Amino acid sequence: MRNAVLMEAGTENIDFMIHGLYSYEIFGQTVWITTSHVCILIVMLVLMIFAVAANRRMKRATEVPGGFQNILELIVEKLDSMVMGTMGKIAGPKFVNYISTIFIFILVSNISGLFGLRPPTADYGTTLALGLITFFLIHIAQFKNLPLKQIWKDMCSPLPPWLPLWLPINLISEIAVPISLSLRMFANVLSGTVMMALVYGLLSKVAIIWPAALHAYFDLFSGAIQTYVFCMLTMTYIGQNYEME
Amino acid sequence: MNITGEDLILACSAIGAGLAVIAGIGPGIGQGIAAGHAAAAVGRNPGAKGDIMSTMLLGQAVAETTGLYGLLIAMLLLFVKPLI
Numbered sequence: 035m036r037n038a039v040l041m042e043a044g045t046e047n048i049d050f051m052i053h054g055l056y057s058y059e060i061f062g063q064t065v066w067i068t069t070s071h072v073c074i075l076i077v078m079l080v081l082m083i084f085a086v087a088a089n090r091r092m093k094r095a096t097e098v099p100g101g102f103q104n105i106l107e108l109i110v111e112k113l114d115s116m117v118m119g120t121m122g123k124i125a126g127p128k129f130v131n132y133i134s135t136i137f138i139f140i141l142v143s144n145i146s147g148l149f150g151l152r153p154p155t156a157d158y159g160t161t162l163a164l165g166l167i168t169f170f171l172i173h174i175a176q177f178k179n180l181p182l183k184q185i186w187k188d189m190c191s192p193l194p195p196w197l198p199l200w201l202p203i204n205l206i207s208e209i210a211v212p213i214s215l216s217l218r219m220f221a222n223v224l225s226g227t228v229m230m231a232l233v234y235g236l237l238s239k240v241a242i243i244w245p246a247a248l249h250a251y252f253d254l255f256s257g258a259i260q261t262y263v264f265c266m267l268t269m270t271y272i273g274q275n276y277e278m279e
Numbered sequence: 280m281n282i283t284g285e286d287l288i289l290a291c292s293a294i295g296a297g298l299a300v301i302a303g304i305g306p307g308i309g310q311g312i313a314a315g316h317a318a319a320a321v322g323r324n325p326g327a328k329g330d331i332m333s334t335m336l337l338g339q340a341v342a343e344t345t346g347l348y349g350l351l352i353a354m355l356l357l358f359v360k361p362l363i
Contacts, residue, residue: 051358214344221347228354262333263340 048235050227052157070157077142077154113137120269125175125276129269132171136164137265144223144257147230148249153257156223158216165216168268172211175275215267222260226252288362296356302349309342 054066088106099107113134118126143155154160176185183195189205190198229252233245317335321328355361 217351218340218344218347221351222343224354225347225350259336259340263337266337267341 048231050152050156050231052152068157069152070154070160073146073151074143074154074160076151077139077146081138081142109138110134116265117269120266121273122276125273129171129272133265133269136167136268137261140164140219140261140264141258144261145253147223147227147253147257153223153227153253155219156227158220161216161220162212164219164264165212168215168271169212171268172271172275175272179275211271215264219260219264222256226256285363289360292356292360292362296353299349299352299356303346306343306346310339313339313342 052068052070054068055072056067057064058067059065087102091102092106095103114130117130117133120126121129140155143153143160145153147153180188187195190200191204193200230245230248233248234241313335317331320331324331
């Protein structure tokens with residue numbers, strides 16, 4: 035009766051929820067190891083193996099790149115030019131490592147749905163963590179680079195600094211940044227996951243070959259776009275606090 | 280047929296989920312406008328196609344957020360069932 039809202043037939047095949055695998059007690063709280071953790075570990079393992087292989091290859095790099103070295107140089111050059119083009123010459127070199135790291139991590143997480151995993155970014159815990167890192171980076175950069183007077187003036191921005199009537203509204207808009215960043219990516223990836231689960235669960239008899247087109251859209255295209263958007267917005271928000279040269 | 284309070288809440292949740300996804304109208308119109316202007320811009324200046332494409336995709340993905348909030352509410356109502 036509980037599931038009567040869904041359709042009557044085939045509901046037992048639909049499965050896109052996060053499952054707990056193992057629970058333990060810490061400080062009186064029950065904490066679960068879920069499928070998201072396992073998927074994140076798999077993604078991390080893949081990235082680590084890739085990094086070790088890349089490191090070994092680049093130790094004996096050749097003047098004229100071939101094969102694997104070509105791919106590595108292409109990745110690094112593209113990410114470098116993306117970060118430098120958005121953040122400028124001053125802030126760019128400071129943040130290129132971090133932005134490249136989260137770019138590769140989010141991209142591999144988003145397209146891991148292709149390989150049968152439940153994408154780790156379809157768990158709000160993962161995306162909220164990424165959004166909070168961005169939030170703290172923005173404000174650390176702000177307090178490091180701008181004088182306190184300027185920050186106070188920005189916070190009261192449409193009104194003069196001695197009349198902080200606008201302060202609460204600006205504070206809310208600052209807090210909305212990590213929430214909207216994380217919810218955007220979470221909802222996008224989750225909607226793709228739910229769609230694919232519905233297709234495979236309800237149309238399991240006729241779901242042959244043609245879901246590949248849906249996979250190409252929901253996993254590859256949507257995942258890549260969301261990765262790009264997340265990194266682009268992170269770079270713009272952080273770059274606001276540095277002067278562009 | 281007896282309708283319990285729980286059934287009533289489930290039925291109303293389904294209606295609410297349907298209403299929440301109406302939020303998709305706004306981003307649809309907005310993305311269409313963005314794509315139309317991008318097409319006009321490419322027509323005027325075909326050399327800048329790459330820049331126009333990336334700017335358009337970024338803006339569309341940001342505009343999509345409000346529609347996704349509606350989708351999220353619908354998902355919560357249907358699968359998490361917070362009202363029961």
